[in-house]
Amino acid sequence: MSVLEGKELRIVGFLCNWCSYGGADTAGVGRFTQPTDLRIVRVPCSGRINPLFVMKALIGGADGVLVSGCHPRDCHYAEGNYYARRRLEVLKGLLPVLGIDPRRFEYTWVSASEGQRWQHVVSSFTAQIHALGPAARFTEAPEPARLGA
Amino acid sequence: MSEQTGATAARPVYKAGTRNPYLPMPAKVIEVITETPTIKTFRVVLEDEQLMRDFTFEPGQVGQLSMFGVGESTFVINSPPTRKEYLQFSVMRAGENTTALHSLQAGDTVGVRAPLGNCFPYEKMKGKDIVFIGGGIGMAPLRTLLLFMLDNRKDYGKIRLLYGARSPQDMAFSSELPDWFGRRDLECTLTIDREAEGWQHKVGLIPNVLLEMNPDPNNCVAVTCGPPIMIKFTLQALEKLKFAPEQIYTTLEKRMKCGIGICGRCNIGDKYVCIDGPVFSMAELNAMPNEL
Amino acid sequence: MSAENVKKFISFDALPGFLARAAEKNAVYVPRREGNAVVYRSFKAGDEAELGVRPTESCKHVVFPRGEELFSFAREADKEEPGKRRLVLTEASEPGAAVVFGALSCDARGFLAFDPVYNGSGTGGTAKDSYYLRRRNRTLIVVKACKNALNTCFCNWVGGGPASPQGADVLAVEAEQGLVLDILSGEGTAFTESLPAASEAQLAAAAAAVKAAEDSLPKAADVSAAPASLAALFSSAEFWNKESAHCLYCGACTYLCPTCYCFNITDESDGLTGVRLRSWDNCMSPLFTLEASGHNPRPNKADRLKNRVGHKFSYYPSLHSGRFSCCGCGRCIKSCPSSVDIRKIVLDAVKEAANV
């Protein structure tokens, strides 16, 4: 058995204030069991999520990043999630070329009443990240060990 | 590599134990005075008692205040060298570090690197009349020289202060003003830009009030500091009053990092404001490239 | 000729072993080819030093690291007063000894521009840069003389040459499938102790190589009027706008330059701990002089290019006995993405000032 088994990984969640944060709260109030790896950052809207938030987390050592906002047509600010959807969908193209497993990043929509859906999303994403294991971290050193050395 | 056998220039010698000029001295904030909505004054004491006892500086010299984790910025030590219970710095909130400094409370620790730079030529000013012209936060460097001169009153002739701010609320050092007004050996004039209720002093821009004051340039030195626009018109006024460039002193501000003439950003031509300044006479400034 | 002035020889075959032995004791930096660039890398056994193609960057970072911790700070829990935190400052640890093997002559001369400034010339020696001085004292520089000049080389304009010994501990000249080593300091003597003396033939070949290299440089332009010319043109916005029109004000020139010594100081913190960092800074960036009030004494790229050229060819010489803070390596020209040529600017300035 791996020493990492059962160990928490670092998963960062960016959740919009109006829907998904409420959904997570609903799941909590409903006492739905969920894994505890996720650290939630509440943002006003998924449209507020700069793709660089995701990248900063991944480069800074997160093992996974999950974004969740209001369902399309339900954005509190009418259109924020539409822009988010395009930006985040495009961002997925950057991960493999950097050597980051694209499965470490997902985005979805969870409304404030969907406690159960939230539980399902968190559980399946966490399982996915655990299956991938901890992410290799980019070095902070000025000169890495050379390729092949 | 001290021993050179060839034609190469020797390296500068490094002696172990050379003082680290970048290491700030920890200092305790003993008092915070809210001067205006954007200016706070901090009185600090070096934590090392011996260092505090031995600390000397000249009026007009500056120090770097550190907020660890944020950065360092340069401020004049505006308490006079004649009063050594604490070092006083007045800070206008403008950027990242000054904003952080404004969060300081009595008992907090800051870093101090001081003294840095040159000072007002107070020896050369002896026996002369002095006119101080300060605008806004520009009063801070004048305060140190003013108090120094008041503490050595017999060395100087007539001393006059013209201090202006946008409004009464923007006037720093207001708690000291009654004392300054009460002195017979100091002539104090205050002005604000626009009429305000209850204001009993002058109303008008500093250069205009200065012309009205009409100081006699004969055997007189003008010392001025303030925002660039005020300095510009004050210099024109002083010129009208027949002050020669050699009779006018000001103190400059530049973005600084090292404070010891190395990091290379505060230069005006071949002069570094951090070591050749911050105090310059107008005559010196006139000889320098125009890059303020 | 005294004993320590005997020139030594090392064959290219013996060089990797020699460097590997040196690397056991010191950090040894050698130029290495990586992609389209040649950069100084710490030498590991089995590496090949690139002593032919001239390095893209200078070796100044060995003595003046791109990012150097000045000290670290921490807010530690106060044992006596629970809930209180005590500030602890810790000075950066002492650097170890280093060797640069295969620096260019202009790289070594670059440090001579740093030296007086970092030795506290500005403060009359009262504030010396201890970080620089200690690394400088612990870094031995082996210069590999150039065999010929590049189009962008102008070391002879500013007092240098392809085989100038200035700033070097050892001067290596390629000859007879190896390097003839001229030992120029006590440390250089110790470093080359294990090596045999060069033969007469090797010495003759080396002398011929130096002569050929020197001959390959075009005649130096006279830039003695540059300090006065640049000062005279300070207020000529038209001149500087023209010279800087195509400059894209990145930092390639300053960061590749062996003599550019300006730096920034920033705090980089993470919660209760952090470091005060000294990092390379660049006078071509508008942030270099931007004040917190929003005022900037050098708002345009023309102002900044003027300062860069002025510093090297006017301000610095006026403070340091006429010495230019330019070593003529030409990297700022060679690597400039928009082909700015400092030689042209200086010559244009001299010409323009003569016409004024």
Add this chain to the structure above:
Amino acid sequence: MSIQDELKSAITAALPDVSCVVGWGAGPEPLRAAPLFIRGEADLEGFSAGFLSVNNPALYLPSLKGSKVGVVVKGCDARSVGQLAAETLIKREEVHVIGYPCRGVIDVDKVAAKLAGACETGEVAALREDGDDVLLNTPKGEVRLAKKDITADKCGRCAFPNAGNADVFVGERCAPVVTEDGYADIADFEARGLDELKAFWEQEMSRCIRCYACRNACPLCVCRDQCVAMSREPHWLSQGDGVRDKLFFQIIHAVHLSGRCTGCGECERACPLGIPVLKLKRALSRRVEKLFGYKAGGGDTPPLLTFLVEEPTIKERDWK
């Protein structure tokens, strides 16, 4: 009339109406031209457009906003003009675009590779074009190189050699090298696998000196004076020398260019340390093209500045 002469006449004709025309002139060495600001006919003497016209003159346009200027462009430069105009970073009517058919530009690094062992590019004393070849005077004698072997990679996938949006076009339009950019280079690169790519970027970025030539050479990096890379609030990057921060800057650059990058390659060309930073931008361009059928530079609204309520090409995960 030769293309050069035609271009010169076009510039001369434009000069009365513009403050300057940006083109190319002699550079510091035979292999390199320099951007040339033509303010009067006297400046025209050094003008030349062709194999050495590497720099993208569109770079300068946002800083010249407010007065009418002229610019001589290759096909790829014209895409930058188009993108700047589409984003209202320049006013199209303030720019007089002079186009000509471009048959590719030199990649000095490729010349260096060809000359490796013989001499450095800095030793080339003269360059002469001879049809499809160039002749180089080197210390080792004359070297003949085929242009196709020393042409920039971007030219090998050029679909727009003729400035499409030119106000004046001189010469005969030439056929595009390809009709579609297949992004085969990016596919091949990605095929190396995640571990190798991570190590690749660590190694490459360790050469970075943080000079920001990549940013300042990018015609679409218009906020360079207020770049987040230098911002303290928020503090995205430390000023340290670590690989991670350096790579993160490249991520910032790429992300800020997603749906905007025209692939002019100036970022990579400007890098003095030869770090292949264009790859990250191309990876995003490929994705943008696949999702939204959008090629930056054509003048349409950038895809990230708009949306559809139903996105037919986005296949969201269903979390079933």
